Amino acid sequence: MRVTAIHIAPGRRLPVTYVPSVTAEAGKGLIGDRYHGAKHRHVTLQAQDELDEAAAQLGVEFEPGQTRRNITVDHGPIPSKPGERLRIGDVDLEVVRIAAPCRILDDTIAPGAAAALRRRAGTCFRILEGGEIRIGDEVVVS
Numbered sequence: 001m002r003v004t005a006i007h008i009a010p011g012r013r014l015p016v017t018y019v020p021s022v023t024a025e026a027g028k029g030l031i032g033d034r035y036h037g038a039k040h041r042h043v044t045l046q047a048q049d050e051l052d053e054a055a056a057q058l059g060v061e062f063e064p065g066q067t068r069r070n071i072t073v074d075h076g077p078i079p080s081k082p083g084e085r086l087r088i089g090d091v092d093l094e095v096v097r098i099a100a101p102c103r104i105l106d107d108t109i110a111p112g113a114a115a116a117l118r119r120r121a122g123t124c125f126r127i128l129e130g131g132e133i134r135i136g137d138e139v140v141v142s
Helices: 048-058 104-108
Strands: 003-008 021-025 043-047 071-073 085-088 091-098 123-129 131-134 139-141
Touching (some): 003 021, 043 048, 091 131
Antiparallel strands (some): 003 071, 021 131, 043 123, 085 139, 091 123
16 A cells, blocks of 8 residues: 555645645644644545545546545555554554545535545544655555
């Protein structure tokens, strides 16, 4: 599994920005992202193969950033059970919960997008050990 896209947004409902790398701060989140400083939801991961399935079900193609998730990997499965861990480069992450798709997606992608992304919307993680995350980094499930 490898990182294929990284997106951050400076605030709620503000557009996401594609970045080639991002600094993950332990116990805080991704620097520059709206969830930096949140108690538990530091970063969200999603899998491109699951986005492709949702797009096929919906009948509409969309870009990974349109889901507002931070990190996209080439394929899943992404761990989803609280306490499971993975590593991206030097960054150690722990599952908090499954990410629920937001109804805003019906407005920004297409009607029915939130339903198509149910069980495919990714996972919320907390950052246990910080570092840099870059496009192309290997993701290792531990």
